[in-house]
Amino acid sequence: MDLLTRREAVQTAQKWVQFDPLFIDTETTGTGSQAEVIEIALVDNAGLLLFNSLVRPKGKIEPDATAIHSITSADVQNERAWEEVWPQVEPLMAGRYICTYNSDFDLRLLKQSHQRAWLKWTIPDSRFLCVMKLYARFHGQWDPIRRTHKWHKLEEAGRQSGISLPNSHRASDDALLARAVLHYMADWKE
DSSP states (O other), X not given: OOHHHHHHHHHHHHHHHHTOOEEEEEEESOSSTTOOEEEEEEEOTTSOEEEEEEOBOSSOOOHHHHHHHOOOHHXXXXXXXXXXXXXXXXXXXXXXXXXXXXXXXXXXXXXXXXXXXXXXXXXXXXXXXXXXXXXXXXXXOEETTTTEEOOOOHHHHXXXXXXXXXXXXXXXXXXXXXXXXXXXXXXXXX
C-alpha cells in the first residue's frame, strides 16, 4: 500500500463529507443497455433515509438480477413507474453532490431509466462521486491488468473497514453502507 495515495484518498473523503452529499443506490432489471432502475434509495450525510421506493419497470427483470437482489416482477407489478417516482427524487438530488458505490453504473442506469420514460436528464454528471473508486485508492491494491487500483465490491469494502452494516443488495442498505465506507475513510487515522 502506498501511504501517500491513502492520505490523498482520506483528504478527498474528508472533502466529500464536507459537501454534505446524498448517498444513493439502485437495484436494476439487469446490467445491459436496456436495463432500468427497479429500486432507488437516498440517504443523507447523517445516515437518515430520505427516500426508498420500488419502481415498476417497462421491461422484464432478468433472472440473474433477481438472483442478486431478490426483487421479482411480482414485487414491482403494482409499484409506480419511473416517471411517477422521479418527481419525488429529483428535488432531493438537485444541486447536491451524490455519492454512489460505482457511480458509472448508477448514473448510466438512472439515465437509461429516464430514456425509457421519455424524461430529460438534468443533473450534471460532475455531481456524481464514486465511493468505489475512492476506496480502491484508499485500499491501495494495484491491478496490473487494468493498470489502476483494484476495485472492491461494496460488501468487501465494508468488511475490510470493519463496518457491520449488511450488503443486502437492496438499495437502502447499500446506500447506508456506501455512506459508512466514505465516513470510515474520512475518519481514518495513521
